[in-house]
Amino acid sequence: MKYSFASRTASLLSSPMRLIRENAVRDSFISLAEELPAEELFPIKLLKESVHTVFKAGPEALQYGEYEGYRPLREWLAAEWEQRKYITVHTEHILLTTGSQQAIDLVIRLLVNPGDTVLVENPTSPGCLQVLGAQGARVVGLPSDKDGVLLEALKAGIQSEHPKLFFAAPSFSNPTGSLWSAERRKEVLELCRQAGVLIVEDDSYGDLHFGRRSKNDFTKDYPSLFSLDGAGQGGSVLYIGSFSKTVAPALRIGWAAGPSELIRAMSSLKQMADMQSSTLNQRLLYQLLVESGFDFHNHLALLNREYETRLKLMLELLKRPAWQDASYIMPQGGMYLWVELPGALDSLALLKAALPKGVAFLPGPLCTAGAGGEHFIRLNFSHPGRDELLMGMNLIGESIGEFTARS
Numbered sequence: 001m002k003y004s005f006a007s008r009t010a011s012l013l014s015s016p017m018r019l020i021r022e023n024a025v026r027d028s029f030i031s032l033a034e035e036l037p038a039e040e041l042f043p044i045k046l047l048k049e050s051v052h053t054v055f056k057a058g059p060e061a062l063q064y065g066e067y068e069g070y071r072p073l074r075e076w077l078a079a080e081w082e083q084r085k086y087i088t089v090h091t092e093h094i095l096l097t098t099g100s101q102q103a104i105d106l107v108i109r110l111l112v113n114p115g116d117t118v119l120v121e122n123p124t125s126p127g128c129l130q131v132l133g134a135q136g137a138r139v140v141g142l143p144s145d146k147d148g149v150l151l152e153a154l155k156a157g158i159q160s161e162h163p164k165l166f167f168a169a170p171s172f173s174n175p176t177g178s179l180w181s182a183e184r185r186k187e188v189l190e191l192c193r194q195a196g197v198l199i200v201e202d203d204s205y206g207d208l209h210f211g212r213r214s215k216n217d218f219t220k221d222y223p224s225l226f227s228l229d230g231a232g233q234g235g236s237v238l239y240i241g242s243f244s245k246t247v248a249p250a251l252r253i254g255w256a257a258g259p260s261e262l263i264r265a266m267s268s269l270k271q272m273a274d275m276q277s278s279t280l281n282q283r284l285l286y287q288l289l290v291e292s293g294f295d296f297h298n299h300l301a302l303l304n305r306e307y308e309t310r311l312k313l314m315l316e317l318l319k320r321p322a323w324q325d326a327s328y329i330m331p332q333g334g335m336y337l338w339v340e341l342p343g344a345l346d347s348l349a350l351l352k353a354a355l356p357k358g359v360a361f362l363p364g365p366l367c368t369a370g371a372g373g374e375h376f377i378r379l380n381f382s383h384p385g386r387d388e389l390l391m392g393m394n395l396i397g398e399s400i401g402e403f404t405a406r407s
Contacts, residue, residue, distance in 0.1 A: 008134050016351060017126075020360045030392040033360040035127075035174070035245075035335065036383035038310075041303060042248050046294045050287040054280070061283045067267050067275070069096025069255075070282035076289055077255065081231075084297075085219045089231045095263050097270065098277045100204045100242035100254035105131050106266045106273070107200055107238055107256065108165075112137050117161040121149050123338065123367035123376070125174045125202065128167055137164075141369030146329075148180030151187055158195045166192055166199050171206040171222060175367045175378035176338040177331025179209075182222055189228050193236045201225045204242045204254075207300050208382075209333035210308040226257065235259045243285060245335065246300060251281045307335065310381045313389055322397030322404075335382040338367075340375055345403055347377045353402065359395040 020033045054061050068074065074094045081087040097103040104127065112118060114136030120128065122141025132139050140161055142153045148170060157163065168188070170180035180188075192199050201224060209218050226232070226239035242254035256266060270276070288294050314337055318326060325342030341347060347363035354360065364376030384392055 008136055015130075016348065016363055016366065020351075020355075020362075028358055030359045030384060030388050030395070032379045032381075032384060032389075032392050032396075033362040034380060034383070036380060037245055037249065037303075037335070038306065038382055038385075040385070041306060043288065043294055043299065046288055046292045047248070047284070050284050050292050053291065054283050054287050061280050063279065065276060065279040065282075067271055068092075068094070068263075069277060070279060070286060072290075073253075073282050073286040074255075076286060077257075080296075085224065085227065087224070087227045087231045089257050090260075093232050093257055093260055093263050095256045095267050095270070096277055096282060097254045097256060098252045098274060099244055099249075100202065100240050101127050101131075102270075102273070102277075103240045103254050103256040103266075104128055104167075104200070104202070106269050107240075107262075108132060108135050108137070110262075110265055110269050111198070112164050117163040119154070119157050119161065119163045119166040119197075120369050121168060121173060121178075122369050123175055123364065123373060124167065124369065125169065126362070126366045127174075128202070129367070129369065132167075139369045141372075144176075144178060146178075148178070148184035149188060151184070151191065154188060154191060158191070158197055163197055166197050167202070168199055168225070169202040169205070170225060171203055172208060172331065172334030173202075174205065174334070175336045175362070176329065177205075177334035177336055178329070179222065179332045185223065185225055186228060189225050189236065193229070193234065197236075199225055199229075199237045200240065201237050202240045204240065204245055205334040206241070207246055208304060208307060208335065210304055210311070211332065232258045232260070238262060246296075246303065247285065247288070251285055252277065253281060253285055304333075307382050310384075310386075310389060311337065313386060314379065314381045314393065317390065317393040317397075320393075320397055322400045323393075335380055337379045337381060339377050339379060341377060342400065343404055344375050345400065346374050348374065350377070350396075350399055350403065353399040354396055357395045357399060359392045361396060 074091045077094055078089050078091050108131050112135050117138045117140055118132055119140050119142055121144055140157055142149050142157055170185055203224055226237045229237040238258035240256050289296055327340045328337055351363050362378040364373030
């Protein structure tokens, strides 16, 4: 039978990510393309113990629960934010989701009609671009400087496009790892607030910051847009986060926090999507965080030290001859390095040359709203170990060298 797929799925079915993932199952294949944390840093022993404890407590863990998510875990989140991020939010204003991707999908399906305009930083999260494309949104990318999205570009976009949303990641965005200044955050919030444009703030990488040893000084220096907006009281920011980058992706636990009207509507939409996210996984995570002896703050510090070390190694490898004309901006956190290729190489052509060698990266067009990004690649430094980083960067460098030799 010949199937007639919806036109909005065409870009998903033909995406280079399908080719990357098909190759990733090969033995000795090195992927610098995917959004993966370091699995050797997962708290496996304590997670195993937590599983036994949750099952010993009775069958309730296998039953349906609240649509909004396991209440004790939402209460833990609210307490954690108040202690560490100076955010006071009521439990009823938190919705647990199946990863941050579902939170993004829910708010876009809730608010964006086909043809509506959504503003994004450019480049931006490929997952966000996929959801916007599937919903039929008109996506307009905005340029940034070292302090964040350019105010004049945002102002012009609001005035000319009348957008439904502005999707932003002020702390270590995917793919650039950029960090907005505190002043720019305040200015962007005020501009969107005056224009009545909802900001969707993705803070999935906000805990992965380098060069700061105190758990509180980062939040003081770089407050979230959500906190600046009164943690939902101002009504201008929906806050999205995830445990996938800090504990374990397979738990599939993310969240949305914001104005009560918005959270209630997203909860109703989520009931149609999957009724609720896994109660078992939520109870397991709560057991890990509260009862197992797991120190979440020390775990974050460990991640940040290790990821900073891996980033420094990648930067050293970029000094090798094949990469010498590449350019990048040093990220202060996150999991990615956004690199402009030497010699204006085309990233998709380079990917096709690199895959047979056993290595992959993410081509820039997948992170770009509209045309552009073809000379950029996203490199993940958090997942590969030292040997994989060395080999992977060498293999990509070898492919670059082959292109350079032809020109």
